[in-house]
Amino acid sequence: xxxxxxxxxxxxxxxGGWTGLAAAxxxxxxGQRCVVLERGRYRHDATYxxxxxxxxxxxxxxxxxxxxDVSTQTLTFRNTPEQTALPMRRLGSFLxxxxxxxxxxxxxxxxxxPLPQDLQMRSFYVDRYGEQFLSDDDITVQDWGxxxxxxxPHLDFFERVAGIGGAAGNVGGEIREGGNPFEGxxxxxxxxxxxxQPIATTLFAQxxxxxxxxxxPIPSANLTAAYENPYGAQLHPCTYCGFCERFGCGYYAxxxxxxxxxxxxxxxxxxxxxxxxxxMRVDKSSDGKTATGVTYVxxxxxxxxxxxxxVCMCAYSLWNVHLMLVSGLxxxxxxxxxxxxxxxxxxxxxxxxxxxxxxKDILTNPFMGAGALGMAIDDFNTGNFDQGDLGFVGGGYIxxxxxxxxxxxYQPTPAGTPGFGLEWKRAVRDNYNHSGGVLLHGSSVASPSxxxxxxxxxTDVFGRPLLRMTFDFPENDRRMAAYGLERVVEIVEAMDSxxxxxxxxxxxxxxxxxxxxxxxxxxxxxxxxxxxxxxSVVNRYGQMWDYHNVFVFGACLFPQNLGYxxxxxxxxxxxxxxxxxxxxYIPNPRPLMDA
Amino acid sequence: xxxxxxxxxxxxxAAGLSAALPVRSPAQNAYADLEGRPWFFFNxxxxxxxxxxxxxxxPEDEFPSASQAGVVDFxxxxxxxxxxxxxxxxxxxxxxxxxxxxxxxxxxxxxxELVSRGIEEVEGGQDGIRLVDRDxxxxxxxxxxxxxxxxxxxxxxxxxxxxxxxxxGYFADPIYDGNRDYAGWRMVGFPGAxxxxxxxxDKHNVPYPVDPKGIAHVPGEGPAEFLETRSREx
Ligand SMILES: Cc1cc2nc3c(=O)[nH]c(=O)nc-3n(C[C@H](O)[C@H](O)[C@H](O)COP(=O)(O)OP(=O)(O)OC[C@H]3O[C@@H](n4cnc5c(N)ncnc54)[C@H](O)[C@@H]3O)c2cc1C
Numbered sequence: 155x156x157x158x159x160x161x162x163x164x165x166x167x168x169x170g171g172w173t174g175l176a177a178a179x180x181x182x183x184x185g186q187r188c189v190v191l192e193r194g195r196y197r198h199d200a201t202y203x204x205x206x207x208x209x210x211x212x213x214x215x216x217x218x219x220x221x222x223d224v225s226t227q228t229l230t231f232r233n234t235p236e237q238t239a240l241p242m243r244r245l246g247s248f249l250x251x252x253x254x255x256x257x258x259x260x261x262x263x264x265x266x267x268p269l270p271q272d273l274q275m276r277s278f279y280v281d282r283y284g285e286q287f288l289s290d291d292d293i294t295v296q297d298w299g300x301x302x303x304x305x306x307p308h309l310d311f312f313e314r315v316a317g318i319g320g321a322a323g324n325v326g327g328e329i330r331e332g333g334n335p336f337e338g339x340x341x342x343x344x345x346x347x348x349x350x351q352p353i354a355t356t357l358f359a360q361x362x363x364x365x366x367x368x369x370x371p372i373p374s375a376n377l378t379a380a381y382e383n384p385y386g387a388q389l390h391p392c393t394y395c396g397f398c399e400r401f402g403c404g405y406y407a408x409x410x411x412x413x414x415x416x417x418x419x420x421x422x423x424x425x426x427x428x429x430x431x432x433x434m435r436v437d438k439s440s441d442g443k444t445a446t447g448v449t450y451v452x453x454x455x456x457x458x459x460x461x462x463x464x465v466c467m468c469a470y471s472l473w474n475v476h477l478m479l480v481s482g483l484x485x486x487x488x489x490x491x492x493x494x495x496x497x498x499x500x501x502x503x504x505x506x507x508x509x510x511x512x513x514k515d516i517l518t519n520p521f522m523g524a525g526a527l528g529m530a531i532d533d534f535n536t537g538n539f540d541q542g543d544l545g546f547v548g549g550g551y552i553x554x555x556x557x558x559x560x561x562x563x564y565q566p567t568p569a570g571t572p573g574f575g576l577e578w579k580r581a582v583r584d585n586y587n588h589s590g591g592v593l594l595h596g597s598s599v600a601s602p603s604x605x606x607x608x609x610x611x612x613t614d615v616f617g618r619p620l621l622r623m624t625f626d627f628p629e630n631d632r633r634m635a636a637y638g639l640e641r642v643v644e645i646v647e648a649m650d651s652x653x654x655x656x657x658x659x660x661x662x663x664x665x666x667x668x669x670x671x672x673x674x675x676x677x678x679x680x681x682x683x684x685x686x687x688x689x690s691v692v693n694r695y696g697q698m699w700d701y702h703n704v705f706v707f708g709a710c711l712f713p714q715n716l717g718y719x720x721x722x723x724x725x726x727x728x729x730x731x732x733x734x735x736x737x738x739y740i741p742n743p744r745p746l747m748d749a
Numbered sequence: 750x751x752x753x754x755x756x757x758x759x760x761x762x763a764a765g766l767s768a769a770l771p772v773r774s775p776a777q778n779a780y781a782d783l784e785g786r787p788w789f790f791f792n793x794x795x796x797x798x799x800x801x802x803x804x805x806x807x808p809e810d811e812f813p814s815a816s817q818a819g820v821v822d823f824x825x826x827x828x829x830x831x832x833x834x835x836x837x838x839x840x841x842x843x844x845x846x847x848x849x850x851x852x853x854x855x856x857x858x859x860x861x862e863l864v865s866r867g868i869e870e871v872e873g874g875q876d877g878i879r880l881v882d883r884d885x886x887x888x889x890x891x892x893x894x895x896x897x898x899x900x901x902x903x904x905x906x907x908x909x910x911x912x913x914x915x916x917x918g919y920f921a922d923p924i925y926d927g928n929r930d931y932a933g934w935r936m937v938g939f940p941g942a943x944x945x946x947x948x949x950x951d952k953h954n955v956p957y958p959v960d961p962k963g964i965a966h967v968p969g970e971g972p973a974e975f976l977e978t979r980s981r982e983x
Binding site for chain 2: 210211217225238241246350391575580582611
């Protein structure tokens, strides 16, 4: 039992990042009293992220000052269910957030929409290639239960909240030159124009175009013009400073949840946020149909019970799933019998890339960068090409970005260069200003042996079992990455001024997924959305099947991962869920779908 | 006690290594002037070992070696501080013998302890000759043998840690006392912390030759000597 019980609130929201603050804004303005519980501290762009102090590569990019503290809570990891999982003792492969704004303050800002077929992945492939195509491999790809047409207004709204700059490729069915011709029809253009492009990404786009592909600027939350969002937030144009990913933006030039949402909500009578409030569990009613609120540890280390009519889980995908497991919400997935749903269909992102070395008259000035600065093609994303003979589902965008030239990590060296010594030093210096990259940002299918559950041995500082992750790249994705890397190399060979290139395939033969090198903070699944309670944790409105007053947000909803970065899609889903909470649930609380 | 870091590190000079003493550039910031202070973490022997090792990682050429660029001071400060004490590291046991490379670091030691143990272990290993007593080829062979080593988990973890720290120290902002006189940034042409490229990013193949400026640089003023608040001894 918690030491102290507080007065009841209408809505308690776990987590003060992108989804949590969006939920608080929409529900507070709909008349609900909202309490946000954030495990981290207060921080703000103007006072905490100002340059040049923020431009400290060591502190933020390598010592993870803005990210979660794994000495408090981490997860354990193994590649396969037969192995013993061990703790992720320091951050590496992914960098979840902690503190006001969550990971939304240190993200890159590449903002995508899902393709229409992404949301109906199983039906799409079955229609196109027959049932056999999916059952050849043991993969558990499924439909989302919500369509592109249904999500479109919400994807559009988030593009407005974040002031996305891009070139539309399909407005109401009309295909536009210079945009992504494969995207689903959008109701209107992006709110802002695309970013300026440096030489390296321009050479990529030219090479791709020569091969007949369709390059377009990556949709960007690094602002390209002075802009006011629908909540009234004022944003400024990006300076291409190259301190973006892993940093907060003191210029108000990268959309984040603090400047885009929090500032427009703070002071509202219906809004309260408590910092250093670490949620331990969601508490359940005795009839087992609803949650009664949440228990958290406050900044004095005291357990506090916050009763609420509605619980919104916005703690980031992995920690939402962890909270469900430690709270006994839903049935945990058991991979041996393939029963249960919580923790099922965990997926990640499949990356393969080439570092490209240019002639010496190409000066890339890599330090002029931004998180979402780059060009991409979508010709090899899910369903955008004929996969009948290729034997894999999914795909990804192929892009060239210029995010930064910070020299602790930006050290492009040709294949065969030693890892230290004179030759290495020479190679770093010779190639620093003459290199670029081309990346396959590939999807990740769900498979029965990739999942999340609780670790039997290791605990967090509060004594709760750690989340246990079991993951390796499924064969389907290894085939996809091999094929995608061939396309990457073809483009590189078509590019002008290229001297040589070096490739890396994270899902290559004999390569097991590792939690050590940074890949992406795109952990997905584990509490997936759907229309069948046997294969999903929440119904198509993001409402838990088992506890109708618990709503779930974030990438844990994805039944499998897309060939895109997740925030655009997960914020589209968040606004979809919030609309149904406001219009259907709050006026008449009940399960919004029959199980 | 009269103390000189420069004197300690001078002993590492060996055939083939530069005989030049680390040259101290004008102070960039409050931390830069450590000459008159004892080490924060190392003892003299450890400092010499580390200097010899990081200079194999980053030797002198037209640009300074690691130790010349302050990397030993950088590592000393890091290991004495929160990083060295294991801040941000999950150190609860058990620590099983057999681990997968994909599971990452699995030793029970925070970085400072790993480095002390690592120096002790690798100095005692190989053929018993200390790193600093070897000639250049001997030092290269000694350090090379630790790379990707299966020798022991401590030796392997120590090697990875030292390579990481040397790289950090050579390229991190000079407020941490490495990257002296912007050695690392000058080498690659990185302009540093004062970054504003809105009107330049789409000018293709145009050089951007500016002097690097770190966090402690104050626009419109020279080197930030006024920040030098510590008194000098020795
Ligand atoms: C380096 C990096 C680059 C990225 N780049 C991109 C990109 O270019 N494009 C893209 O689409 N996405 C990108 N992302 C991913 C993006 O940041 C996330 O998708 C997004 O932030 C998810 O929003 P969220 O609300 O689910 O989680 P978050 O924004 O992380 O918020 C979750 C919050 O919950 C809090 N919390 C967790 N557990 C508890 C608890 N028990 N009690 C109380 N509070 C808790 C956390 O402290 C955190 O503040 C990137 C991420 C990183 C780290």
